[in-house]
Amino acid sequence: MERAHAVQNISFDLMPGQILCIIGESGSGKSVTANAVMGLLPRIIRIEGGSIVMDETDVLSAAPETLRGLRGRAVAMIFQDPLSALNPLMTVGDQITEVMMAHGVGTPADRKQRAIDLLTEVGLPDPELMYHQYPFRLSGGQRQRVMIAMALTLEPSILIADEPTTALDVTTQAQILDLIRDIQRRKGMSVMFITHDFGVVAEIADSVVVMEKGHIVEQGSADKVLKSPEHPYTQRLIAAVPHLTGADRHPPLTETVAPVLKVEGLMKTYASGSKIFGSYREVKAVQDVSFELAPGRTLGVVGESGSGKSSLGRLLVKLMESDGGKILFEGTDIAAMKEAEFRSLRPKIQMIFQDPFASLNPRATIGHILTVGPVAHGMPYAEAREAAKELLTHVGLDAGAFGRYPHEFSGGQRQRVGIARALMFKPKLLVADESVSALDVSIQAQILKLLDQVQQETGVSMIFITHDLRVASQICDEIAVMQKGRVVESGPPSRIFLDPQSSYTRELVAAIPGEERGAKPSH
Amino acid sequence: MTTAAVPSAKPYRWWHSRAVRRFCRHKLALTGMAMITLLTLACIIGPHVLPYDMLYIDLRARFSPPMTGDHYLGTDPLGRDIAARLLNAGRISLLVGFSAMLLSTLMGALVGVIAGYRGGLVGAALMRFTDAFLAFPSIFLVLALAALLKPTPEMITIIIALTHWMEVARIVEAEVRSLREREFVQAGRMLGLSSSHIMFREVLPNAMGPIIVAASLTVARAILLEAYVSFLGYGIQPPLPSWGNMLNGAQQYLAQAPWLAIVPGVTITIAVTSFNFIGDGLRDALDVRSDHM
Numbered sequence: 113m114e115r116a117h118a119v120q121n122i123s124f125d126l127m128p129g130q131i132l133c134i135i136g137e138s139g140s141g142k143s144v145t146a147n148a149v150m151g152l153l154p155r156i157i158r159i160e161g162g163s164i165v166m167d168e169t170d171v172l173s174a175a176p177e178t179l180r181g182l183r184g185r186a187v188a189m190i191f192q193d194p195l196s197a198l199n200p201l202m203t204v205g206d207q208i209t210e211v212m213m214a215h216g217v218g219t220p221a222d223r224k225q226r227a228i229d230l231l232t233e234v235g236l237p238d239p240e241l242m243y244h245q246y247p248f249r250l251s252g253g254q255r256q257r258v259m260i261a262m263a264l265t266l267e268p269s270i271l272i273a274d275e276p277t278t279a280l281d282v283t284t285q286a287q288i289l290d291l292i293r294d295i296q297r298r299k300g301m302s303v304m305f306i307t308h309d310f311g312v313v314a315e316i317a318d319s320v321v322v323m324e325k326g327h328i329v330e331q332g333s334a335d336k337v338l339k340s341p342e343h344p345y346t347q348r349l350i351a352a353v354p355h356l357t358g359a360d361r362h363p364p365l366t367e368t369v370a371p372v373l374k375v376e377g378l379m380k381t382y383a384s385g386s387k388i389f390g391s392y393r394e395v396k397a398v399q400d401v402s403f404e405l406a407p408g409r410t411l412g413v414v415g416e417s418g419s420g421k422s423s424l425g426r427l428l429v430k431l432m433e434s435d436g437g438k439i440l441f442e443g444t445d446i447a448a449m450k451e452a453e454f455r456s457l458r459p460k461i462q463m464i465f466q467d468p469f470a471s472l473n474p475r476a477t478i479g480h481i482l483t484v485g486p487v488a489h490g491m492p493y494a495e496a497r498e499a500a501k502e503l504l505t506h507v508g509l510d511a512g513a514f515g516r517y518p519h520e521f522s523g524g525q526r527q528r529v530g531i532a533r534a535l536m537f538k539p540k541l542l543v544a545d546e547s548v549s550a551l552d553v554s555i556q557a558q559i560l561k562l563l564d565q566v567q568q569e570t571g572v573s574m575i576f577i578t579h580d581l582r583v584a585s586q587i588c589d590e591i592a593v594m595q596k597g598r599v600v601e602s603g604p605p606s607r608i609f610l611d612p613q614s615s616y617t618r619e620l621v622a623a624i625p626g627e628e629r630g631a632k633p634s635h
Numbered sequence: 636m637t638t639a640a641v642p643s644a645k646p647y648r649w650w651h652s653r654a655v656r657r658f659c660r661h662k663l664a665l666t667g668m669a670m671i672t673l674l675t676l677a678c679i680i681g682p683h684v685l686p687y688d689m690l691y692i693d694l695r696a697r698f699s700p701p702m703t704g705d706h707y708l709g710t711d712p713l714g715r716d717i718a719a720r721l722l723n724a725g726r727i728s729l730l731v732g733f734s735a736m737l738l739s740t741l742m743g744a745l746v747g748v749i750a751g752y753r754g755g756l757v758g759a760a761l762m763r764f765t766d767a768f769l770a771f772p773s774i775f776l777v778l779a780l781a782a783l784l785k786p787t788p789e790m791i792t793i794i795i796a797l798t799h800w801m802e803v804a805r806i807v808e809a810e811v812r813s814l815r816e817r818e819f820v821q822a823g824r825m826l827g828l829s830s831s832h833i834m835f836r837e838v839l840p841n842a843m844g845p846i847i848v849a850a851s852l853t854v855a856r857a858i859l860l861e862a863y864v865s866f867l868g869y870g871i872q873p874p875l876p877s878w879g880n881m882l883n884g885a886q887q888y889l890a891q892a893p894w895l896a897i898v899p900g901v902t903i904t905i906a907v908t909s910f911n912f913i914g915d916g917l918r919d920a921l922d923v924r925s926d927h928m
Binding site for chain 1: 817818819821822823824825826827828829832836837840841843
């Protein structure tokens, strides 16, 4: 992205006791804005004009010593990735007391008590024990709570939160959002909350600033911006946000057709450590999973991180060997096949990966990436090249992309390349593992549309693995909810979302941001 | 549906890349590159241009200091022109250096890729084999082998390569082990590519950066080792000149004719430091993190 200014002509007010959400897609300049307020911009980014006034202090012209005094005391920040923002070599307690020490607050005994109070306040279990823990022992949600405790240490009047829930599971995200809102009310703080998710905005915002390419395109109260957006960009963004439809995609099958894929009692156990030295540990990633998939239909596999959904995907394309159970693909059990036998079947089962940056070889041209598979399976190069060029136009790229390298493309474009690669073989089954999670909402909507279109044209069956129930509700005919390696519930979207049977599914559905009754925008 | 625009930028060329720009900003590395280019060109062209052949004996001009008549760098105890001998020796020394580097890099990369990609028992066995080689004092190994075998330039090259592939192997193994878990490697397996295709066509090009750095430093070490072995008399045998055996011949005349030692000595120093500078420059250029500095 080449533009002269990261952000330009940004003006907004943060009122006392208010939650202001800054929303925008990646590259819109929302994080740069937050860092400028905090005075944390990298030195190569200079501020060319404007002013940031905080309680009558001009942040931009203030001396570094004054700023350091402000940071922590007046403004505190929490980050997206709590693991990299916490010092891995210090205990949680030491990190919190360090903040007080740096600002010369309290005596050592006070500080410890204060730290434990803070840990209690952010709802961490067993604060005394937590005080002596190292960050790597905590879960993502717990780490984010520790970050919040650190930010609250000096009772700042402003809290800046830069995508604090993006790396978390939905249920954890819901808890952290609750915590932030709760603390904000109790302390009367002002919160500047940066996010890309309109669902989150609907959950907590009092007022909203919408940013696009370094400019503010719209600002106002949360109600106004969400219900009657004025700027076309905001309208597009809000329209792109996936919502729980609760409606089924296709009418249920009337006649029985032979399933493309039938999975029976699939098992996978990860073992680590050594039996001899007693450090042996087993994790049952996939336990006794069974389902069927009809031709031309999509099965959604949803669950939180660690639920085994990605392991399941990898087992189905045999990037990993299963420990038990059957995978019947068009009637043949592929679970028991050796790699060499399975190679001839590989073209029929293809995968679309999660990370559009890591899944394309950075040293290979798009052409190479698309043709290498078919050529290895005996297609003449000229034919593969023609097929690849045709497919590139089909997935919404230009045939000219053929000779270019992945780094020249944006995330969404790369994901299109990933889809084209999987389609080169005209597969019978596509496994999409979190294939839209790394993308901005508007791009996400486009990719979902592309997948839908591909399915209608080719009749391919799909397994769609995602942690986002809203996305799953958009594209799936059938949904399987996974928890701790087991399928706890499965059925059509209408039943899963509107009438969930298991308590876990109910919890998941309730945690979806921005889908509360009443707050739901009409659509 | 909407068509995503393809970047309309100029086609990708390697000399536009950040790495090349970073390398060009590294003054010492550029100097090293210039010195090596000059030295190589001089060694290729020089012997054809100089007035004397390296074996021509000018009896009346024995022990002439540099800049006497047409003997620009003087003559040796037999009256042979040092400039001619130096450049011819350079052909052999540089050739030994480069070929040893190529050979050891090939071996190292092969062992490293297989060990890193396969992992498990095969990987462990290969890496322990590498460690065993590393544990051997390489100079004594070279000397012992050179004493047993006929020390032709080819043999010296092979011996040096055999004692220097381990570093590359370890670097490549570590790199490949981390690349192996990347999604594009999984994608290769999903497409049904053979393991050797994935190892050499998909993974290895991504490990090229560290390999190039290691290779440039290996050239310097190989040149130094060749000089060392030849100086001790076990390397390239006279009358074939090499920088090392020129030094060997010079040591008994150090007091009367110091230029006999200074000329090849300085040349070796220039060649070795230049290669080390290039290595440093490449290391900085290929390290993405240095972009933030």
